[in-house]
Amino acid sequence: MIQSLLPNIADLHKIEVYEANGGYQALRKALGMKPEEVTDEVKKSNLRGRGGACFPTGLKWTFMPKVTPKPKYLCVNGDESEPGTFKDRQIFESNPHVMIEGIVIACYAMGITTAYLYIRGEYGKWVRMVQKAVDDASAKGYIGQNILGTGFSTQLVVHKGAGAYICGEESALMNSLEGERGYPRVKPPFPAQYGLWGCPTTINNVETLSNVPIIINNGWEWYSKIGAPKHPGPILVGVSGHVNKPGVYEMPTGVPLLEIIYKHAGGVPGNKGIKAVIPGGSSTPILRGDQLEGVCMDADSMKAAGSAVGTAGVIVMDEDTDLIQVIARIAKFYHHESCGQCTPCREGTGWLHKILDRFVRGDGRREDIDLLMDVANNIEGNTICALGDAAAWPVQSMIRRFRDEFEKRVHEAVPAEQVPA
Amino acid sequence: MLSEASLQKIEELKTKYPTTQAMTLPVLWMVQEEHGFISPEAMKYVADLLKVSYGHVFGVVTFYTMYNARKIGKHHIEVCTNVSCMLRGSGKIVEHLEHRLGIKMGETSRDGTWTLSEVECMGSCGTAPMCAVGEEYYENLNPEKVDSVLNKLQ
Ligand SMILES: Cc1cc2nc3c(=O)[nH]c(=O)nc-3n(C[C@H](O)[C@H](O)[C@H](O)COP(=O)(O)O)c2cc1C
Numbered sequence: 364m365i366q367s368l369l370p371n372i373a374d375l376h377k378i379e380v381y382e383a384n385g386g387y388q389a390l391r392k393a394l395g396m397k398p399e400e401v402t403d404e405v406k407k408s409n410l411r412g413r414g415g416a417c418f419p420t421g422l423k424w425t426f427m428p429k430v431t432p433k434p435k436y437l438c439v440n441g442d443e444s445e446p447g448t449f450k451d452r453q454i455f456e457s458n459p460h461v462m463i464e465g466i467v468i469a470c471y472a473m474g475i476t477t478a479y480l481y482i483r484g485e486y487g488k489w490v491r492m493v494q495k496a497v498d499d500a501s502a503k504g505y506i507g508q509n510i511l512g513t514g515f516s517t518q519l520v521v522h523k524g525a526g527a528y529i530c531g532e533e534s535a536l537m538n539s540l541e542g543e544r545g546y547p548r549v550k551p552p553f554p555a556q557y558g559l560w561g562c563p564t565t566i567n568n569v570e571t572l573s574n575v576p577i578i579i580n581n582g583w584e585w586y587s588k589i590g591a592p593k594h595p596g597p598i599l600v601g602v603s604g605h606v607n608k609p610g611v612y613e614m615p616t617g618v619p620l621l622e623i624i625y626k627h628a629g630g631v632p633g634n635k636g637i638k639a640v641i642p643g644g645s646s647t648p649i650l651r652g653d654q655l656e657g658v659c660m661d662a663d664s665m666k667a668a669g670s671a672v673g674t675a676g677v678i679v680m681d682e683d684t685d686l687i688q689v690i691a692r693i694a695k696f697y698h699h700e701s702c703g704q705c706t707p708c709r710e711g712t713g714w715l716h717k718i719l720d721r722f723v724r725g726d727g728r729r730e731d732i733d734l735l736m737d738v739a740n741n742i743e744g745n746t747i748c749a750l751g752d753a754a755a756w757p758v759q760s761m762i763r764r765f766r767d768e769f770e771k772r773v774h775e776a777v778p779a780e781q782v783p784a
Numbered sequence: 785m786l787s788e789a790s791l792q793k794i795e796e797l798k799t800k801y802p803t804t805q806a807m808t809l810p811v812l813w814m815v816q817e818e819h820g821f822i823s824p825e826a827m828k829y830v831a832d833l834l835k836v837s838y839g840h841v842f843g844v845v846t847f848y849t850m851y852n853a854r855k856i857g858k859h860h861i862e863v864c865t866n867v868s869c870m871l872r873g874s875g876k877i878v879e880h881l882e883h884r885l886g887i888k889m890g891e892t893s894r895d896g897t898w899t900l901s902e903v904e905c906m907g908s909c910g911t912a913p914m915c916a917v918g919e920e921y922y923e924n925l926n927p928e929k930v931d932s933v934l935n936k937l938q
Contacts, residue, residue: 446866446905484850485906487919520800525809526850542808544847603868603909610910692867696904
């Protein structure tokens with residue numbers, strides 16, 4: 364029986380191997396239940412979204428109208444573009460069928476007949492792998508018309524993006540699927556009322572949906588006891604930066620960050636100390652190396668530490684890291700990826716980028732530190748989508764926790780005539 | 785503009801989307817795969833094919849970074865310089881590539897063989913630093929590995 368996302372089974376991406384290991388049993392089981400019972404199971408399991416916001420998945424599914432004259436859609440978010448995040452790729456590569464099985468179960472639970480899986484354009488190779496898996500699943504009757512003879516039908520369309528971080532934002536993704544530029548939409552209305560082509564739509568992350576077969580197989584009670592009680596289940600943690608063994612590691616939620624870094628990822632090269640850690644992808648607030656004790660990979664613990672789980676992309680920086688260069692690079696990213704709709708984000712991300720580049724060159728002015736904070740504060744909360752917040756948080760947290768790094772780079776030159784004799 | 789195979793694929797796609805506009809991205813991908821870039825004539829062709837405006841297609845092509853509105857080199861080398869790659873030495877990879885190819889980031893070699901671009905995170909953070917050439921990812925790079933990639937492509 365499938366109990367984890369990335370079990371150590373050779374060739375699991377092949378449908379026969381997946382089936383031989385209990386694959387698609389959860390789908391059979393779910394199709395024997397009432398759709399509401401499936402949603403209820405997911406709700407009680409306390410599964411929370413793995414796309415960044417930790418939103419309760421079962422609750423999201425209940426927002427879908429039961430009766431509607433319009434078609435209903437599922438969007439599967441495989442845009443995976445948050446710097447430091449490389450976990451969905453692992454699912455595409457090693458276990459695509461657990462995702463497909465989860466998608467079909469979700470469609471059944473919500474009465475959806477078409478699902479779109481949006482994969483970032485750079486993952487062209489993985490798009491092909493996933494398409495092959497989808498074709499294999501259709502050939503075996505797990506997806507398509509009259510699934511397993513139950514009368515339930517749903518199709519899964521794999522859609523390739525074309526290079527835009529913003530298309531991971533749910534409403535931008537929907538516009539992109541409609542063939543538009545990836546501009547986020549004003550909410551409300553929320554996707555469950557007005558999503559793809561104005562129809563009721565649910566959007567979930569690839570890893571989130573991959574958890575669904577595990578819940579159905581083992582029951583909500585079993586699942587809800589894995590890891591942190593309020594944010595349970597297996598989670599894929601991607602560790603990168605200054606560690607000996609970077610990679611994606613599956614573990615229960617709630618594992619201490621230090622254990623992730625030292626036990627799973629093999630510690631820091633040269634036994635150097637840790638200066639800082641970004642715990643959940645580039646948009647999550649940075650943590651100081653000396654505040655990591657007791658901080659765990661679950662929503663509550665991260666929140667208490669002043670950061671967030673995000674996409675569980677842990678970026679480790681050793682004691683010799685130039686954090687100013689790091690934050691300037693992050694600011695450059697958000698400047699490049701801002702879609703340009705909202706003035707605070709379009710202009711503000713450019714300001715952050717330019718001012719931080721001054722610090723990189725050693726030309727920062729003392730008043731620039733407060734200016735950075737002011738610009739970030741004026742972006743946060745003032746934009747249509749959360750890209751603005753994602754750009755502001757790293758800068759705000761870097762200044763709060765590493766102000767001395769900025770001060771060291773202030774250029775204190777004065778005109779020669781002002782130098783005391 | 786498009787091959788028979790692509791046109792047939794487009795017919796299939798029509799069953800998967802409720803509007804033709806939704807096929808803008810997939811059809812632009814077909815054009816780019818066949819021609820290497822998307823010319824103004826190609827944009828006009830796509831607009832007519834999908835019954836959308838030229839302005840719409842132009843807007844989409846210029847919004848998404850992976851669509852080339854201009855001809856580029858035969859081999860497009862894209863190097864990630866985002867944080868995880870930066871921490872593991874992408875700076876050295878960029879330097880080495882610029883030195884070996886005699887072009888800077890964003891440039892194309894005079895003979896049209898190489899285009900070098902700096903890109904944002906490609907989802908290769910666990911195998912950083914990296915570069916991509918077309919759909920192929922080259923990971924855990926060092927200058928020697930870059931040399932062998934270049935030699936293979938040449
Ligand atoms: C700028 C931005 C980029 C995002 N990128 C992604 C992404 O690449 N993948 C993803 O699953 N969610 C991404 N999200 C979150 C989605 O908007 C959405 O919350 C998520 O897909 C919901 O799935 P979940 O509830 O299963 O987590 C992004 C959000 C923002 C604001």
